[in-house]
């Protein structure tokens with residue numbers, strides 16, 4: 001996997017990252033039940049959301065749980081951005097890392113405005129923060145040479 005992601009330029013999905021709900025099993029804030037959270041929730045309220053990698057917009061859709069959500073296709077990696085207020089891209093648009101793709105909001109099942117951010121590698125959801133960190137590390141490492 002490192003050889004695949006080493007060529008990518010990576011950006012953060014928001015100007016600053018504050019995790020309000022982590023990746024993995026958690027008690028759902030609305031249902032009170034244990035559930036698997038396939039991404040991280042980041043503090044955001046009508047903030048600009050950025051593409052983390054170069055890619056193509058796979059879908060812009062309205063989801064019951066994730067509200068207005070954008071999926072970006074980066075080859076074997078897909079990134080998903082949920083609870084958006086306003087998408088700024090359309091399906092099949094090409095996006096570059098760091099490009100504004102949406103304004104965050106509170107659509108779908110939420111208790112407060114935030115950005116839900118998921119990273120999927122093939123059929124597996126990864127911890128998005130570990131994923132970003134791994135790419136940063138690889139990129140920084142490469143810049144030394």
Ligand SMILES: [Zn+2]
Pocket residue numbers: 021037039040041115116117
């Ligand atoms: Zn979430």
